[in-house]
Amino acid sequence: MVSDALKGVFRSLRVYHGAQAPKDEMDALYAHFVQPGDLVFDIGAHVGDRISSFRRLDARVVALEPQPLLQRALRLIHGRDRHVFLMPAVAAAQSGAMTLHVNTRNPTVSTLSDAFMVEALDADGWRGQAWDAAITVPAVTLDRLIGAFGPPTFIKIDVEGFEDEVLRGLTQAVPTLSFEFTTIARDVAQRCLTMLAALGPYRFDIALGESQTFTFGRWVSVTEMSQHLEHLPHAANSGDVYAVLAEDA
Numbered sequence: 001m002v003s004d005a006l007k008g009v010f011r012s013l014r015v016y017h018g019a020q021a022p023k024d025e026m027d028a029l030y031a032h033f034v035q036p037g038d039l040v041f042d043i044g045a046h047v048g049d050r051i052s053s054f055r056r057l058d059a060r061v062v063a064l065e066p067q068p069l070l071q072r073a074l075r076l077i078h079g080r081d082r083h084v085f086l087m088p089a090v091a092a093a094q095s096g097a098m099t100l101h102v103n104t105r106n107p108t109v110s111t112l113s114d115a116f117m118v119e120a121l122d123a124d125g126w127r128g129q130a131w132d133a134a135i136t137v138p139a140v141t142l143d144r145l146i147g148a149f150g151p152p153t154f155i156k157i158d159v160e161g162f163e164d165e166v167l168r169g170l171t172q173a174v175p176t177l178s179f180e181f182t183t184i185a186r187d188v189a190q191r192c193l194t195m196l197a198a199l200g201p202y203r204f205d206i207a208l209g210e211s212q213t214f215t216f217g218r219w220v221s222v223t224e225m226s227q228h229l230e231h232l233p234h235a236a237n238s239g240d241v242y243a244v245l246a247e248d249a
Contacts (some may be wrong), residue, residue: 005104009047009069012108016049017077025212026053030154033244034059035177037213041145043091043166044180046108050156051084058243059083062149066100066137067091067107085149090159092139093168101131109160116161119184126184127197127239141169154178158240164191175245181206181229182238189229189241197222201246208239219244 026049034040036058042050045063047070054061060083065071071088078084090112092098101117102110109129111117119128142155155170155177157163163179177196181189196202203219206228220228225241 003104005069005107009073009104009107010049011106012070013073016047017052022212023049023053023056024211024239026050027056029207029212029214030054031057031243033154033178035153039150040151041142041149041155043142043156044158044160045074045086046070046158048077050158051078055081055083057151058226061089062084062145062152064089064091064140066135067110068135070107075189087140088152089138089140090162091145091157091166091169092162093165095140095144096138097136098139102118102133102135103129103131104133105130111160111162112165113161113185113188114156115184116182116188119161123184124234142166143169143171146172154241161188164188164195164237167192167195170195170199173202173245176243178240178242180238180240183232183234183236186229190226193222193226193229196243202243203246204244205241205242207242208236211239213241219246 030053034057035137038059040054040059040061042061042063045051045065051063062085064087065074066088074086088157098112100112120129153175155174155237157166158180159166179192204225205214207214
């Protein structure tokens with residue numbers, strides 16, 4: 001019998017690598033940030049659909065994913081690619097060991113954030129999610145990744161309510177990046193905006209869900225993005241905020 005954990009991984013593979021996955025749209029969006037030969041950090045790689053997009057754009061990728069079954073899937077898909085370095089770890093404010101709360105039926109929402117799980121308990125669209133396992137995983141800062149691999153052109157961060165803690169481990173501006181937001185954790189997104197504004201003159205746009213489409217079509221200020229996130233309806237649920245240094249906008 002296939003375990004719930006394996007079923008969760010198979011579901012993710014179908015959703016993110018299947019025929020209906022918006023691969024062309026994803027490539028077109030990331031082409032705004034990634035050129036051939038660039039270095040990309042994928043923080044929270046899951047089943048590697050973003051790795052696949054970055055590789056189609058001929059970028060080099062350092063990908064962090066701590067869940068063992070997802071690591072196995074990543075090794076099968078990308079393990080023979082010498083331009084992809086897979087690391088079974090998480091990114092955080094400090095290096096060390098952390099507890100990852102695993103949702104075996106829906107591994108894409110596994111999280112390091114206790115607050116995220118609390119917010120999800122009674123939230124529309126999140127009821128029924130269960131973080132039914134916990135594992136200890138190694139953590140590394142973005143600064144240490146930069147020290148080991150060099151400065152990236154783009155960082156993608158998707159870690160279910162822990163994005164601000166990932167950014168606490170970054171003390172230097174990078175040209176471009178994205179971080180996931182959810183409407184059950186708007187405070188996390190607001191802290192991310194504040195930290196990025198302190199690092200450099202960033203401008204922002206946003207793509208809702210898996211639309212792979214920018215909402216504004218222009219780069220807006222931190223104030224405008226902050227207000228936009230605060231007023232999004234709960235039903236918007238999630239998406240990604242994209243940031244570029246002003247001189248690159």
